Each structure stands twice: as C-alpha cells, then as structure tokens.
Amino acid sequence: MIRRYWLLGLLALVSACSQQSTKPAAVAFHNLNAKYNAIWQADRLKKSLQKKFWEEHKEDYKSMLPIIPAIDSTFGQQHATDIDLVIKKASLVIDRHQNSHFVDDAYTLIGWGRYIKKDYKNALETFKFVNSIDNDPRSQSTSLIHLYQIYIHQHDFTSAEKVGEFIQSLDLSQTQKNNYLLSRAYYHQSKKELIPTIALLEEIIPSLSSGEEKARLYFILGQLFESQGKNQLALESYAKVKKSKASYELQFHATLAVHQLNNAPEELEKMIREPKNEDHVPALYAALGEIYFKNKEFDKAKEYWTKGGKSGSDRGELYLQLGNLFAKQLKRFDDAAKYYDSAATYMSPNHAAYASTQKLKTTWSTYLQLSKAVSQEDSLLKLSNMSLAELTDMYQKTQKKQQRKADSILTKNIPVQNTVIFTRRPASPEQQSFYFNNDQARIQGQQEFSNKWGLRTLEDFWNRKNKNNNLTNRIVDLTQNSSNASSENIKASNDIPVLSDSLQIWLNTIPKSPAQLSQVKKREEDALFELGKFVRLELGEKEQASILLKKLLTNYPGTSHEAEALYLLYLSSDKDSPAQKNYRSQLFDRFPTAYFKQLILKIENGSLTETNELAAQKAYELAYGQFKANNYSEASRQCQQILQQFPGSNLEDKVVFLKALCYGGLKEFTSYQDNLKNFILAFPKSPLTTEAEALLKAYTKNKN
Template identity: 75%
Template sequence: MHIRFWLLGLLALVSACSQQSTKPAAVAFHNLNAKYNAIWQADRIKNTIQKKFWEEHKEDYRAILPILPAVDSTFGQQHASEIDQVIKKASLVIDRHQNSHFIDDAYSLIGWGRYIKKDFKNAVETFKFVNSIDNDPRSQFTSLLHLYQIYTFQHDFVSAEKVSEFIQTLNLNREQKNSYLLARAFYHQNKNEIIPTIALLEEVIPSLKAGEEKARLFFILGQMFESQGKNKLALENFALVKKNKASYELQFRATLAVHQLNNDAVELEKMIREPKNADLVSAIYVALGQMYFKNKEYEKAKNYWTKGGSNGSDRGEVYLQLGNLFASQLKQLDEAALYFDSAATYLSPNHPAHASAQKLKATWSNYLKLSQALSKEDSLLHLSQMSLDELSSLYQKTHKKLAKKSDSLNNAKIPLASQVSFTRRPSTPEQQSFYFYNDQARIQGQQEFNNKWGVRTLEDFWNRKNKNNNLNSQIVNLTQNNPNPSNENLKPLSTSTENKDSLQIWLNSIPKSAQEIAQVKKRQEEALFELGKFVQLEIGEKDQARQILKKLLANYPGSTHEAEALYLLYLSSPKESPEQKAYRTSLFDRFPTAYFKQLILKIENGSLTESNELAAQKAYEQAFTQFKSSNFTEASRLCQQILQQFPGSNLEDKVVFLKALCYGGLKEYSNYQDNLKNFIQAFPKSPLTTEAEALLNAYSKNKN
C-alpha cells in the first residue's frame, strides 16, 4: 500500500516537471525553478557587472557629460566571460522552463548581455522579440526602453521616436517614468537640443534620492547652463553636487568648475597645494590655462597648459590646445607643429579628436620640413658672409658650450633617488640583474659613454672619428638666434686632430664661391615661395604667409614665382584693402596673360549666366578650329580672350589646356612648360590632368 503512494507521488512529480504541461502544479514548479535558480543567478551576475561598469568608467570632463554613458567596447571584451554567464543562465530558462512566466525576463537578460557587448543588431532583434511574445507591461517597458537607448546611441532618431510613442502609451510607475525621462533627456542631448534636455532633467531630478546619480545629473545641468552662458544657474547646480553624496572626483570637478566661472585663480592655486589633489594637479593646471586663455592672457595659458601636459593623463588633449594656441594666438608656427605632433602621439585612437589630430600632424609636419629648409638656407647665407676668423671663433664658442653642457651632465651631484623616474615601477631583486632595470648601472653606463664619446645623437656612424656630431646644427641654430655673433678670439679647446678635422669639415660645408652662393640663394628663393604658398593655402595663416611672400619679392625681384606670389598676396590681404588692390594691379599690369589673373576675375565675378556660358562655348569652338588649322598664334589669342571675358566658365579647364598646347605648337617651350604646370595645379580633378602630366613628363625627358 505504501509503495503505491510513493509511486503515485513520484508520478505526480514527474508530470509536474514537464515543460509542455499547462497544469498549475507544472507551471508552479517551472516558475519556482526559473525565478529562484537561473534568473536569480543571472540577475546577481548582471548587478555585479553593472557595479564594475561604474567603477571602471572614466568620465570625460572636457565636454558635457552624457546623461547615459556609452558602453565602451573594451569593457565588453574584458568582461566577456561574465556577460556570457548571464546569457547562459538566462538561456537555461528558455531551454528547460518554457511554460514558466519568466521567458520574457530571460530574453530581456539575453538582450541586455548583447547590448553590453555592443552587439546592437542582435540586441535590437531580441528586445523586439520580447515585446512580441508578452503583454506584461513591466517586460514591455524594459524591452522598449532598451530599444530606445540603443537607437539613440546609434543616432537613429526616427526609430527612437517611434519607440517613444509606444512607451508613452504604457501606464508607468514613478521609477519607470524617471528612467524614461532620463532616456528622453539623453535623446535630446544627442540631438544637441539643450533647452528640452535641461527641462527634462529639472523635472526628473527632484524625485531622485540623494546619491552619485543625482549629483552627476546636477553636474551635467551645471555644464549645460554654463554652455548657455547662464553662469548664475550653473554655479547653483555645481554647488548642489556636494550636497548629494557625490564621489570625491565629482566634487573636485564641481569645485574646479565653480572657481573657473568665478575667475578665481587664487583658489585654484590653493587646490594645487592640497595633498589630497596630488593625483589631479594636471587637471587644475589645465583649468587655469583655460581660464587665462578665455581672458586672452595667452602667455599664462601657455605656461599652465605646459605644466598640465607634462604629467597628466590627458596630455594629448592639452598638447592639441597648445598647438592651436601657438598657431592661432601666439603665431609661433614651428612650436605649433611640434605640439600637434605630440597631440597625435598621445591621443588614444578612441578619442573623438584622434582623426583630426592625425591630419594636423601630417599637415604641420610638411610645414616644419619647409620651415627648416628655409632656416638652413638662411643660415648658410649668413655664415657665407663671415670671415674665417669669425667662423673659427663661432665654432670654438659653440664647441665650448657643448662641452660645458656635457660636463654638467656628467658631474652633476644629483642623489640617485632623484634620478630615478617616479613613473617607473620599483624593480624586484630578480630584475636588478637586467641592465635597463638597474637604474644605478644604467646611469653609470650613460656617464661612462659621455666621458668617452661626448654628447652624441642617435644616428648612423655615431662613432666615426671625424663625425661632426650635431655641431653643424647647433651652430646653425646659434646663428639664427644670434645674427651678430661675437668676434672675440677664443682659444681652441683642444689641439687634437679630431677637433681640427671637424672644424675643417664644417668650414667646407659653408658656401664661399659665387657659384655656391648663387645655388644657396636659388634654394632660398624656392623655399620662401613654397613655405609662403603652403602657409596660405594649407594652414590658412594669412599674416605669416604675407610676410614670407613679401620677403620673397623684396629679396628676389623678377622671381620666376612672382605672378603666383602676387596672386597669393592678393588672397592673404584684407578684402578690398589698398594693399589687396595694389597686388591686383601689379599682377594685371606685369602678367596680363597669366592664369592667376583669370583666377582673380573668377573670384570677383562669380559664376556665369547661361547666355555667357553659350558665348564661351562658341568662342572655344573658334579657338579649337584655329588650333586644328595650326594657326597657333590666333588660337592662343582667342583662348586668352575667352579667359578674360568669361572667367570661371564650365570650359575653363579646356581653354587653359588648349592655350598650353598653343605654346607647344609655337615652340615657346618655357611658356609651354609653365602653362602645363599651372593647369595641373589649378585643375587637379579635370579629366585632362592625366594628359597634361604625360605631356609634361615627356617634355622633361626630351629636355634632359
């Protein structure tokens, strides 16, 4: 009898385990197992991941904080195993408890896992599926909210707005409404709609409990009011950050923002001296730099930004600001090029300014090459005018300075602890056997090297006996900084053969004959033109370009680049100024057939009317007929007439190309070559450019 009861109980238990059964006992069994086993475990792992996200998340205070911070792809990669556990646990419910009421929760967890891994495509499909299988308002809201956030992150605002319409039809409780309002504020923030974003934040913040989330939203409100120029409201919101249990860094940033708005340099300096801010000193220097830059005190801004970039984690950003400062305000272009190079080096690939920094580096690297080429030719010309005694004296003086610098490096009595880099991790006893981990051995080796070889640059054949080790460049720099070097006779530091040989090598590199000086001047003329042109067209610094091009025309009247230099000076001069008119008149009078004259007419006259385009077409047909008849003079005259009467026509590239061919037919090869070069430069996208380049290359080969 007892055995029968046991068998009946076992049969009832087995029938309850069936996930296809809809009986109350079966459903209750699977609900219990789904909720308090797989779902409970998945939720616990999910909460741990969310906590880690906020612990590892680094805020970018250089811009307005996003209301909903984006998930970094690296976070998903670093915590892939934990996220996979959430997906795996949730999948067990779908696999083993299909008749439970928690299928929708399982799919929501799977969608969340894919969302955190930035697998947006599959996450969207998962949340859409959840919304289609269940009418539970709680599950519906969760899936729709995630969809809304994903579409907003992707800037798919049309799809996001459709999801928002569905959410507004639901009966939301206070917590759900707050979540939706924050997502809605984030939607407007991504559309750069500041006013509705502020309104939504002001609506939701009062209903939140004091804590990091509320303090963070107050900080964002402060940033937004500051961006709108409403400094009083910004100060009020920054002050509320401290009153809402914010983290120390958020409080620090709020205090920093308050002092910046108050233009209070004294308080910012006090913050630097506080020991608790030791790890955030670079941010204070950057804030001081921004404050002085806003006040147009550029030298102070430069000094503080330089300090901030020396050891801060955001040095790439600071170097970018310094590059712009040196380029636009201080007008020190060589220094700007160096800072742009450093910015491109230190900015991470994920930084929003990384791509633009790489372009700036490439552009300014080209500028620096042109600038250094000009400096070299300037220095050579200056040295060529000095006597042998003056050159020897300058050489010895520079050599002595280098030797003194080397001695000061070798003999400096600096405690070993001061020499060790504080960014280096302390090496273990096992690592001390490796030379580059042993600071004492490394410093001693450097001193021994300097004693034997002197201060040497890292280059090929550095140990060659007669190598004039970096001395040429040092003397070139000295002559640039000191155009009138002292003539005092300094005794040679050494009578060794090496010193005499290196002096002779250096003297041999200085031009002395008329032919050598003429070659240097020709290179200087080319360097002036190329640098002025680059600064005007590529960098857009009109004042600097004008100075360089003026120097070109003053030093080299009748330069082969005079026509283009006048055109560039016309572009760089203030519009309709007497200076601009003078350059225009000079270009038109001296070079009436130059193509640069047509470019100015094109700028001044704008696009042609339809009737003028038809007239230009007929005139071109006449010119081409004359060219086919080998009447090159008449064809050239007609081409010139078209360019003057119809500047900027749709056939302009064909007219200029035909004019170049006319010079070839007339065997005026100098004009032929110049006109082909001008055509290639003026019309790089013309279908005739390839043919022009081929003709120019063929002419150059035949000429040689």
C-alpha cells in the same frame, strides 16, 4: 495497491514537469525554476556588471558629460566571460522553461548582454523580438527603452523618435519613467537641443534619491547652464553636487568648475597646496591655464599648461591647447609645430580630438620642414659673408658652450646618493711621473685633445674626421647640403689655414664660390615661396603669409614665382583694401595671360548665367576646331579670350587644358610644362587631370 498509487503519482509529477504543458502545476513548476534559478543568477550577474561599468568608467570632465555614457567596446572585451554567462543563464529559460512567464525576461537579459558588448545589430533584433512575443508591459517597456537608447547611440534619430512615441503610450512604472525621461534627455543632448535637455533634467532630478547618479545629473545640468552663459544657475547646480552625496572625484570637479566661473585663480592655488589634491594637480594647472587664457594673459596660461603637461593623463589635450596658443595667439609657429607633435603622441586614441590632432601633426610637421629649409639657406648666406676670423671665433665659442653643456649633463647624470667615494693619499713625486697620477698633466691633456678634436664620443674609430658633426648641426642644419659639397668649395678652401680637422670640415660646407652662392639663393627663393604658399593655403595665416611673400618679392625681384605670389598676396589682403587693389593691378599688368588672373576674376564675378555658359560653350567649340586644324596660335588666343570673357564657366578646366596643349603644339615646352602643372593644381578633381599628369610625366621622362 500502494505501489500502483505511487507509480501514478510519479507519472503525474513527471507529466507536470513538461515545458510543453499548459497545466497550472506545470506552469507553476517552470515559473519557479525560471525565476529563482536562471533568471535570478543572470540578474545578479547583470547588476554586478553594471556596478563594474560605473567603477571603471572614466569621465571626461573637460567636455560635456553624456547623460547616458556610450558603451566602450573595451569593457565588453574585458568582461566577455561574465557577459556571456548572463546570456547563457538567460538562454536556459528559453531552452528548458518555454511555458514559463519569464521567457520575455530571458530575451531582455540576452538583449542587454549584447547591448553591453556593443553588439548593437543583434541587440536591436533581440529587443524587437521581445515586443513581438509577449504583451507583458514590464518587459516590453524595458526592452523598448534599451532599443531607444541604442538608436540614440547610433544617431538614428528618426527610428529613436518612432520608438519614443510608442513608449509614451505605455503605462510605465516610476523607475521605467525615470529611465525613459533620462533617455529622452540624452536624445535631445545628442541633437544639441539644450533647452529641452535642461527641462527634462529639472523634471527628473527631484524624483531621484541622493547619491552618485543624482549628483552626476546636477553636474551635467551645471555644464548645460554654463554653455548657455547662465553662470548663476550653473553655480547653483554645481553647489547641489556636494549636497547629493557625490564621490570626491565629482565634488572636486564641481569645485573646480565653480572657481573657474568665479575667475578665482587664488582658490585653485590653495587647492594645489592641499595634500588630498596631490593626484589632481595637473587638472588644477590646466584649469589655471584656462582662466589666464580667458583673461588674455597668455604667458601665464603657457606657464601653467606647461606645468600640467609634465604629468597626468591629460598631457595630449594640454599640449594641443599649447599648440593652439602658440599658433593663434602668440604666433610662434615653430613652437606650435612641436607642441602639436607632442599632442599627437600623448593623445588617447579614444579622445574625440584624436583624429584632428593627428592631422594637425602632419600639417605642422610639413610647416616645420619648410621653415627649417628657409632658415638653413638663410644661415648659409649669412655665414658666406663672414670672414675666416669671424667664423673661427664663432666655431670656438660654440664649441666651448657645447663643452659646458656636456659637462653639466654629465654632472646631473651622476647619482650622488649612490656614488661610492674613494679617498687616497696624495701621489708622491715619484708617483706623479705616471700621467694619470698627475692632475695638472691630465687636465692639460684634456684641453689639448678638445682643441684638436672637439667633442668626441668614446667609441670605435673616434679619430675619423667625419665623426664630429654635432657642432656643425648645432650652428646650422646642413644635413641636406653636406652631401653636396662640391669640388669647387674644397678648392676655394685650400688657401685657408687649417686650425683643426673639425673646423676645416665645417668651413668646407659654407658656400663661397659664385656658383655655390647662386645655388643657395635659388633654394632659398623656392623655399620662401613654398613656405608662404603653405602658410596661406594650409594654415590660413594671412599675416604671416604676407610677410614671407613680401620678403620673397623684395629679396628676389623677377622671381619665377612672382605671378602666384601676387595672387596669394591678393588673397591675404583685406577685401577692397588699397593693398589688395595694388596686388591685383600688378598681377593684371605684368601677367595678363596668367591663370591666376582668371582665378581673381572668378572670385570677383561669381558663377555665370545660363546665356553666358552657352556663349562659352560655342567659343570653346571654335577654339577646339582651330586646335584640330593645327592652328595652335589662334586656338591659344581664343582660349585666353574665353578665360577672360567667361571666368568661372563650367568648361573652364577644358579651356585651360586645351591652352596647355596648344603650347605643346607650338613646341613652347617651358610654357607647356608650366601650364600642365598649373592645371593639375587648379583642377585636381577634373576628369582631365589624369591625362594631364600622364602628359607631364611623359614630357619629363623624354626631357631627361
């Protein structure tokens, strides 16, 4: 009998464990196991991961801090094991405790795990599902707030607004209310709506207990006030950071912001000398540079930014600021190009300015190449006007200077502290007969070797004539021309007495004959034009472009680039200024059929009316009819008339292309080629551009 009761009790206990049962005992059993087993373990892992996130998160204090930091995908990758374990533990509740009251909590944890892994697509689906399976206000509100944050991260503000309106209708706990208000403030911050962002932060902050979170929000509030020019309110917010039990890192940057607002470089100098700020010295140098930059003391700004750029994690950003300083304020473009190159090298791929910095590097590298090409040809022309004695003197001075530099480098590279010093007795007269024991003979031999061979690296085949190109490159960059040294130049230098092989090699690269000088001048003419055009159109530097293009027209009157140079000078001049009117007049008088004249008319007249567009259409049809009838001269005349009468019409690309074809029909191939090139440059997005490129390629191939 007792055995029968025991079996019945066991059967009742087993039936109570079923996750399909809705009996109170079964539900209580599964609630207990779900909450204090899987959910408890998953929640503990979640809190640990949240703590790690803030420990590993690096703030960019130079930019506006986001109220809710974006999830970094690298964090999800580094902690994938723990995140997967959160999801796995939460999934146990769904698999084994379906009748418990914690299934919605399990799905919320799974959604959070996907959110922190930046798997937004699946996280969104999970949070949406939570709201469809249960009406528990607690889990529903939590999942909706996460849903709201994801939409903001994705900049899907329309969906975020709908979710936000729904959240406002719910009865939230104080913690959930704070989380929602913070998310709401982040929503307005992401939309750059600063006034509602400030209002929400001022509402939230007093309800928070002192700690890192509260201090961080005070810092953001200070940044917001500062961005609006409300410096006094910003100073008050930064002062409250210290009173909120902030970390030293946050306190340091709050103090830094205060001194910058107060324009107090002397306070920053004091901070540099404090041992506790040793790791923050680059940031202090950067802040000092910003203060002097705002005060228009550009040389001091350069000095401190250069010091800050020698170390620290912000090297890329500091080099970018230096590049901007040299480009925009100091107008030292070659230096700007070098700093932009360094900025692109050191800029973190995660930095907001990474893509734009890479683009700046490419643009300014092109500028540097064009600038070097101009300098190279100019140097060659200057050297060609010097006498042999002047060239020899220049060579020897440069060689001695380079020798001193090499000696100083060797001296610096000697690790004195590790050098073992050997002492020996002075060599006897008999021993001094050996060359290496005789100091005087050895020094004299070094000098004789240097005079004959120049600087030579200790390597195989050191005595070949073409080994010593270093000096040549330091006097003038002849890399593009050394391979083109012609037989004429060699003949011209046969009468020159050879002082040394290295000197003779260098002299052979300097143009002397009329043909060589003509080639150098043509290269300089083209390089000047390309540089001036690039500076105006790509860099937008009107003043520098004007200097270069004026030099082109002065040094090379009648240049083949004159029409376009006048057009670029027109663009670089102040509107309606005498200079602009002068360039316009010259272009219109000297080049009445040039396409650049039509571009100026288009700028001045704007778009055409509908009536004029119809008139242009009819005129184009007449011109095209003449072209089909092989009346190329008349077709070309009519095209020119259309361009002058209807500048900026919708058919402009067709008219210009037809005019180019007319030159081909007339067998005026130079004009044909030039007009095709101009068409490709002027209308890169025209459907006719592909055909124009094919015609130009075919003509060039047949010509060669």
